[in-house]
Amino acid sequence: MRPAGGAPIPRPCRGFSPAEPPRGVFRGPVLYLARPHDRARPPGSPGQDRRPWAAGIDPYPARGVSAEPIARLLSLMGTPDAPGPRCGTPATIAGRLLSLRDFGKLVFAPVQDRGGRLQIGLEQARLGDWWPERKYLDGGDLVGASGVLGHTKKGEPTLWVTEIRLLAKAVAPPPEKWHGLVDVESRYRRRYVDLWASEGVREVFLKRSRIVSGIRRFLEAQGYIEVETPTLHPILGGATARPFVTHYNALDHDFFLRIAPELYLKRCIVGGLERVFEIARNFRNEGLSPRHNPEFSMLELYEAQADYRRMMEIAETLIETVARETNGGTEVSFRGERYDLKAPFQRESYCELFLRHAGCAYDDEPRVRAKARELEIPDPGNFAKLSNDVFEACVEEHLRGPVIVYDYPVEISPLAKRKPGEPRIAERFEVFLGGMELGNAFSELNDPADQYQRFAEQVASKDPEAPGEIDVDYVQALEYGMPPAGGLGIGIDRLVMVLTGQDTIRDVLLFPALRPKPAESAGDAAAHAAPGEA
RNA sequence: GGGCGCGUAGCUCAGUCGGUAGAGCAACUGGCUUUUAACCAGUAGGUCCCAGGUUCGAUCCCUGGCGCGCUCACCA
Numbered sequence: 001m002r003p004a005g006g007a008p009i010p011r012p013c014r015g016f017s018p019a020e021p022p023r024g025v026f027r028g029p030v031l032y033l034a035r036p037h038d039r040a041r042p043p044g045s046p047g048q049d050r051r052p053w054a055a056g057i058d059p060y061p062a063r064g065v066s067a068e069p070i071a072r073l074l075s076l077m078g079t080p081d082a083p084g085p086r087c088g089t090p091a092t093i094a095g096r097l098l099s100l101r102d103f104g105k106l107v108f109a110p111v112q113d114r115g116g117r118l119q120i121g122l123e124q125a126r127l128g129d130w131w132p133e134r135k136y137l138d139g140g141d142l143v144g145a146s147g148v149l150g151h152t153k154k155g156e157p158t159l160w161v162t163e164i165r166l167l168a169k170a171v172a173p174p175p176e177k178w179h180g181l182v183d184v185e186s187r188y189r190r191r192y193v194d195l196w197a198s199e200g201v202r203e204v205f206l207k208r209s210r211i212v213s214g215i216r217r218f219l220e221a222q223g224y225i226e227v228e229t230p231t232l233h234p235i236l237g238g239a240t241a242r243p244f245v246t247h248y249n250a251l252d253h254d255f256f257l258r259i260a261p262e263l264y265l266k267r268c269i270v271g272g273l274e275r276v277f278e279i280a281r282n283f284r285n286e287g288l289s290p291r292h293n294p295e296f297s298m299l300e301l302y303e304a305q306a307d308y309r310r311m312m313e314i315a316e317t318l319i320e321t322v323a324r325e326t327n328g329g330t331e332v333s334f335r336g337e338r339y340d341l342k343a344p345f346q347r348e349s350y351c352e353l354f355l356r357h358a359g360c361a362y363d364d365e366p367r368v369r370a371k372a373r374e375l376e377i378p379d380p381g382n383f384a385k386l387s388n389d390v391f392e393a394c395v396e397e398h399l400r401g402p403v404i405v406y407d408y409p410v411e412i413s414p415l416a417k418r419k420p421g422e423p424r425i426a427e428r429f430e431v432f433l434g435g436m437e438l439g440n441a442f443s444e445l446n447d448p449a450d451q452y453q454r455f456a457e458q459v460a461s462k463d464p465e466a467p468g469e470i471d472v473d474y475v476q477a478l479e480y481g482m483p484p485a486g487g488l489g490i491g492i493d494r495l496v497m498v499l500t501g502q503d504t505i506r507d508v509l510l511f512p513a514l515r516p517k518p519a520e521s522a523g524d525a526a527a528h529a530a531p532g533e534a
Numbered sequence: 535g536g537g538c539g540c541g542u543a544g545c546u547c548a549g550u551c552g553g554u555a556g557a558g559c560a561a562c563u564g565g566c567u568u569u570u571a572a573c574c575a576g577u578a579g580g581u582c583c584c585a586g587g588u589u590c591g592a593u594c595c596c597u598g599g600c601g602c603g604c605u606c607a608c609c610a
Contacts (some may be wrong), residue, residue, distance in 0.1 A: 050562095099560090099571090106567035123567070139560075153568050176545035176559050178571045183545085185602045241609065260610095286609045287535090296610070378607095430610095437610055465609085491610055515601070 059169035065144035067094035071115030140170030229264035238262030306486035316343035384411030416442035
């Protein structure tokens with residue numbers, strides 16, 4: 001009888017010809033080939049040759065095995081006293097062999113797949129013809145195993161194996177089994193090891209995936225459609241940041257990697273798509289920090305007929321909903337503090353916060369300048385910017401959150417609509433949590449003349465991060481008429497940090513930005529190539 | 535970019551007040567049918583980040599470089 005969902009495991013590929021060198025094993029530069037048994041044994045040396053290819057076993061067979069998820073099997077195993085429905089039934093699993101505990105005629109080994117770990121037990125009597133296969137297995141190898149589920153004397157769920165096959169040989173040794181991979185640089189550079197060897201790392205990225213799909217479900221349920229806008233921009237816009245520049249040969253023109261998708265998404269609103277969102281990778285040529293990576297993911301969404309009040313509701317309920325879906329509740333622990341993401345969030349006006357923490361009005365120029373000198377904040381050459389620097393220095397640390405800060409000065413909000421009756425205030429808010437900005441939103445400016453004027457002021461400013469030219473095409477789009485709309489941006493990486501309790505952005509990015517490793521010289525590569533026959 | 539710290543075996547780490555290095559795990563050999571950091575006995579494994587300098591002698595001291603971490607500045 002065959003296990004449900006498990007195809008028979010073919011016999012190891014005994015027809016494999018050792019005369020044909022296994023591809024990729026001894027060819028070209030590799031990190032290391034430290035396992036002595038991976039090299040040919042000197043003639044006359046004791047013991048047996050454990051290289052699978054020397055025994056005619058293909059170390060990289062063409063086919064995998066059809067396996068059941070370990071997590072599902074575990075959930076149906078029960079305990080020795082109260083066996084579950086799968087206890088005693090046949091099953092096939094596939095995954096990474098983490099280590100081997102060899103008792104001679106009995107071997108225990110944990111096998112790990114994406115969702116969990118299950119111990120396999122290899123007994124000589126049960127394996128029969130397959131018993132010799134164990135000699136070709138090492139910690140780190142990928143294997144497929146079929147057998148019968150049961151428990152050991154200690155109560156450990158175990159697959160008592162009748163057939164086992166090497167699916168891919170690990171010629172590089174796994175990290176130390178107890179400590180795992182702890183060197184931070186190695187963890188990021190060799191994330192492919194970190195993902196299976198370090199506790200909890202895989203779970204962070206599985207959860208990140210659930211968060212992103214939860215966001216999509218939430219927005220689609222509200223009638224939003226997902227769109228994709230250009231990453232290569234001819235003109236900077238949508239934010240202030242230093243860009244990456246690249247050259248497109250066919251047009252012989254330099255393009256910027258986008259710093260924000262905003263202006264394209266609002267063109268979609270002009271075009272009548274009404275509710276659009278994009279989960280966009282943005283690129284900003286700025287420093288690295290626990291909160292910053294040069295490329296990062298941003299959710300931006302725009303909704304016709306909405307304003308920033310509606311965006312507040314969306315921001316709160318989106319964050320709350322995704323937290324419930326992925327964490328089962330709204331309480332999170334981040335950087336040693338507890339937060340409750342239940343909507344509605346606390347709301348504070350920018351002006352009042354400024355007054356409360358800086359001790360003066362945000363537009364009281366003499367006193368703001370005095371405060372800036374007191375805090376040793378350099379003058380950016382622009383009072384509105386200086387005032388905001390004072391805000392960030394005095395207020396942001398108090399924003400434990402989650403808190404919505406609303407009504408910003410219009411000078412630092414060039415794409416936001418003015419508040420009715422208060423032309424110096426923009427209908428804009430930011431969401432803060434743990435002193436970190438999570439989101440930014442506003443009632444979108446749709447007056448083309450006002451927009452042109454604000455672009456012109458940006459271009460004229462001395463700010464090196466401001467766009468170098470006016471996006472005339474965007475202004476023209478507004479001239480055709482953009483409906484009143486609200487827009488919201490949420491930093492995906494930061495939201496994932498909060499929901500997974502990770503302190504640094506690098507721990508929620510699979511491959512965070514690193515300086516390229518200097519290339520190994522040809523001599524080094526040659527030195528790493530294993531001697532002996534292949 | 536500035537400041538502080540780190541770089542030793544495949545991994546995690548000791549150590550050398552300057553005389554070319556150790557442990558545990560991994561690997562290899564032998565033993566072991568209920569372990570789960572298995573155990574017992576043995577073997578092997580190093581450009582002590584790189585390059586100069588000082589010295590009879592440098593992994594150690596000095597200078598420079600490279601990489602990483604923390605932190606400050608900029609940014610979301």
